[in-house]
Amino acid sequence: MPRYALRVNGRASTVDCWDPGEPLLYVLRNKLGLHGAKFGCGLGQCGACTVLIDGRAARSCMTPVSQAVGRAITTIEGLGTPERPDPLEAAFITEQAAQCGYCTSGMIMAAKSLLQQTSHPTPDQVKQALAANICRCGTHTRILNAVLRVAKA
Amino acid sequence: MTSTAFNKRGAPPPRFNALRATPFGLAAPLRGAAFSVTRRDFLRTGGVVVVGFAVGGGWPRRSGAQPSPGTIAGRSLDPRDVDSFLAIQTDGSVTIYTSKVDVGTGLRIAMSQMAAEELGIPIDRITVVEGDTALTPDQGGTGGSTGIPRGAVEVRQAAATAREALLTLGAEHLKRAPADLTLDGGEVRPVSGGPGVAIATLVGGKRLSLRVNPKAPLKDPTRYAVVGKPLLRPDVPAKCTGQHTYVQDHTVPGMLHARVIRPPAIGATLVSVDESSVRNLPGVRVVRIESFLAVVADDEWAAVRAARTMKATWSEWSGLPGSEGLDRHVRQSAVERDEVLVNRGNPSRDRPDVKRLTATYWWPCQSHASIGPSCAIADFRAEGTTIWTATQGTHGMRASFSRVFGIPADKLRVIYLDGSGSYGGNGNDDVAADALLLSKTLARPVRVQWMRQDEHGWDPKGPPQLLDVGGGIDAQGRIVDWETQMWVPVTVPGGRPLLGVDAAAIPQPHGQSSGNISQNGDPPYAASSVRVVVHWLKQTPLRPSNLRAPGKIGNVFAVESFTDELAAAAGIDAVEFRVRGLTDPRALDVIKRAAAMIGWQSRPSPNPRPAGGTRLVGRGMAYARYKQAENYVAMAMDVEVDRSTGRILVRRVACAHDCGLVINPDGLRNQIEGSIVQTLSRALREEVTFDRSRVTSVDWASYPVLRFPEAPGVEVALIDRPTLPPFGAGEASTAPVAAALGNAVFDATGVRLRAVPFTPERVKA
Incomplete structure (x- = not known):
């Protein structure tokens, strides 16, 4: 079975995949035990699977494992922990910016990507950056406030 | 303990420790001694608490640690027993057991706050076990906003009963009168000061073996220290760090x-x-x-x-009518029976001074x-x-x-x-x-x-709703002869058929239910007569279900839009018109509050101000008392409508909300905000489409929902009633959203939207 060398959250690992087209999302979840990125649509429409690839937000459900080789992959597990959250995660917790929370990982990774490129985005820039991420519970206002909390810091 | 514990066969069920950074408060009960050792029971006889011995049950420890069978020996599930709802562990921590589950609604923390208040223990000593048929009593499913008013209120009464027993036991231990004692900080201690005794010492790890006393006194709300505080939800840190196990x-x-x-x-x-x-x-x-x-x-x-x-x-197979023109199909569908839900006052059909209107409203089939x-x-x-x-x-x-x-x-x-x-x-x-x-x-x-x-x-769908509303206004602007007729699917007992079971040709009941979809069909305002008739339809095209606030959103959309139509026809300001028809001070409070929050200017609709270019602005109001018996909610909305594109931009939403006692104001706000944004999405975007054979809206492109650029600012005012019972809040504030929006669009444009979703085509039509 073909073997792929990946670098996820700064750690090198190898995975065996019978299909070079297997989406990175399934590899992360089932082969590396990283459950933060979620399956939402498999179509690149909702953003629940968002991770960073070379620092940019990417849809792990649409990224074949073969194209992830040699690139720096960051999942939400690479940011912080409940005890020591990353500043953006801490802002989400402070704002209680989640209900079911199924979209939250994707939201945080999309916002992380924005903040790495634009450290002080305007509210409109945050809205545009998250426009492709769906929240079904309607926590948009809180998510926006959480990202702006970091943007202003 | 990390989330990987859940991944092992035999791992404990999910449990949430209030306020702990991670939701994996697994340390105590199920893994440790509390459930596997022999324990002593308290047998209450003749008003005296007697410490007795009984054999407690253990977690099944069979090879492979299979976490079945269906019941755990020794664990009471009888909802009449205090032990079914809570256990005081050997370390003095408390475990709550409930069948009501926290679907992101903040129920875990709210329920913990209510129990902590009665038990006088710190909130972080409480863990919640939810929705496990082997461990939790059956308090019914989670729905209809019953998590707080039934689920948590039952837990609170069990806690109040336990409090009485703990004070009695503490009195024996301390050789003081129970009236001289209080329960605080996990201890029974004298009110006047001095050493107390820990509840762990009194009952830790043992069963109370008490029936829930429905008359056990509850803590005086004026002395609440935990209820009413915006405590953080225990599941959020793990959800925000990718550690939460779904x-x-x-x-x-x-x-x-x-x-x-x-x-x-x-x-x-x-x-x-x-x-x-x-x-x-x-x-x-x-x-x-x-x-x-x-x-x-x-x-x-x-x-x-x-x-x-x-x-x-x-x-x-092509047995569907298709979603195109579905309203006509619904009107012609076979009726199982008609039911008169409301019939009060005497209709006055022939009064010449009455201006009469009729209108038809449509709520489409929607998906969860x-x-x-x-x-x-x-x-x-x-x-x-x-x-x-x-x-x-x-x-x-x-x-x-x-x-x-x-x-x-x-x-x-x-x-x-x-x-x-x-x-x-x-x-x-x-x-x-x-x-x-x-x-x-x-x-x-x-x-x-x-x-x-x-x-x-x-997924089973929120069924379509068709409503005809008629009524009039007299020369004084009073409502005359209100009549609502609605066409909605009848409830057939037996439970919703399961897809796979039907496909496998395994016999099963074929029930049909969408929740209480006929509520809120009558106006909350004074009217000379009111009649509400339901035409219960034998069938609805797609398998129906109880989608959030079933029926109420569509019914309030019709009732509150029509109220607005009457106000406009009477040339009366929409807030003034509503206030005139109400006497309940709680209703008046929320309406006045929401109007003040949005900066309501009193005048009839539509907005007479000349438009600036193609962008028109307006404001709308809607009010509902949920299920005509629960929360009071008023909502004011400020919108901008682009006349050339038909696009609606919701600029601000102001909501005043009275659900009785407020348990956790931030959790409550979160639910209200979410209800508003989700229902705006339903009103602006959502419609399940289908052809003669299948659903055709099968992804986020064909079933669009509201996204960040359209998300409005939402302001919420909570009106706390500490001495009144608490109602749930997962649904009520959804009810007035579509009407407030439609009324605001009418105010801006003069266009009355009577069919959801409010697409640009409908705005421009």
Whole structure:
């Protein structure tokens, strides 16, 4: 079975995949035990699977494992922990910016990507950056406030 | 303890420790001694608490630590017993047991606050076990905003009963009169000061063996220290760091991944399967039971690929009316019976001074559209079967699955794990049936997750609602002769049929229910006469379900839009018109508050100010008392409408909300904000489309929802009534949203929107 060398959250690992087209999302979840990125649509429409690839937000459900080789992959597990959250995660917790929370990982990774490129985005820039991420519970206002909390810091 | 503990067979069920940074407060009860050692009971006889001995049950410790069967010996599930709701552990911490589950609603923290208040223990010493048929009493499923008013209120009464018993025991221990003692900080201690005794010392690890006393006194609300505080939800840190274990993340050793292949037409039957079409995919097995078709594999991606690749032949079927012109179809549908729900006052048909209006309102078929497709894991075993599911009703699932699959209830355990928001009844029950059917067939644990098109295409739907409303206004602007007629599907007892079970031709009841969809069809305002008639339809095109605030959103949309039409016809300001028709001070409070928040300018609609370019602005108001018996909610909205594009931009939403006692103001605000934004999405964007054979809105492109650029600012005012009972808040503030929006659009443009969704085409029409 073909073997792929990946670098996820700064750690090198190898995975065996019978299909070079297997989406990175399934590899992360089932082969590396990283459950933060979620399956939402498999179509690149909702953003629940968002991770960073070379620092940019990417849809792990649409990224074949073969194209992830040699690139720096960051999942939400690479940011912080409940005890020591990353500043953006801490802002989400402070704002209680989640209900079911199924979209939250994707939201945080999309916002992380924005903040790495634009450290002080305007509210409109945050809205545009998250426009492709769906929240079904309607926590948009809180998510926006959480990202702006970091943007202003 | 990390989340991986959940991944081991025999791992404890989910439990949430209030305020702890992680939700994995697993340290105490189920793993430790509390449930496996012999324990002493308290037997209450003749008003005296007697310490007795009894054999307590243990967590089944069999080889492989299989977490079945259906009941745990020694654990009471009788909702009359205090022990069913709470346990005081050896370390003085408290475990709450409830069948009401926290579907992202903040129920865990709110319930913990209510229990902490009565028990006088710090909130961080409370852990919640929810929705496990082997551990939690059956308080009914989670729905209808009953989590607080039933679930948490029952827990509170059990806690109040325990408080009485603890004070009695403490009095014996301290040799003081119970009236001289208080329960605080996990201790029974003298009010006047001095040493106390820890509740752990008094009862830690032991059963109380008390009946819940419905008259056990509750703490005086003026002395609340924990209830009313905006405490943070315990599940949020893990949700914000990717550590929270959803049912989609749960794994069981040896489990197979499955995908179910649904037919291309809803009523089609399976004619033939070409198994060679998936032969080149590794480790894939095909399961066919009558018209139930699935693929399973050790590797999830292989199952996904196989489901896509599988070639199967299905029969033709075209039994749907199609969503185009569905309102006409609904009006012509066969009626099971008519029911007069409200009939008060005497109609005055021939008064010449009355200006009469009629209007028809339409709410389309909508999907729960959960962002994470439904998922479940089933492990069928002769000695005891386990299902892990995000269903909102684990006990109900156990009862129905027990009958359908022929599994004795005491050999079936259903364990709740959080899922993606489900808002009523999404695909969770169906996917659990899929998983159980496959596990029973293959004698292996099986995980099924639906794909996006399965969730959008096959979740049971919020049914369409058609309403005709008529009424008039007299010369003084008073409402005369209100009549609402509604066409909605009748309730048929027996429970919703499960997709996989039907496909496999296993007998099951074919009930039909969408919740209490006929409520709030009457205006809350004074009227000379009011009549509400329901035409209960035998059928509705797609399998119906109880989508959040069932029926009430559509009914309030009609009632509050028509109220606005009457006000406009009378040339009276919309707030003034409502205020004139109300006497309940709580209703008046919320309306006045919401109007003040939005900066309401009193004048009739539509807005007479000259438009600046093509952008028109307006404001709208709507009010409802949820179910005509619960929360008071008023909502004011400020919108901008682009006349050239027909696009509506909601600029601000102001909501005043009175649900009685407020338990956790931030959790409550979160629910209200979410209700508003989600319902704006439903009002502006959402409609399930279907042709003669199948649902055609099967992804986020064909079933668009509101996204960030359209998300408005939302302001919420909470009116706390500490001495009144608390109502739930997961639904009530959804009810006035569409009407407030439609009324605001009318104010801006003079265009009355009577059909949802408010598409640009409808705005421009």
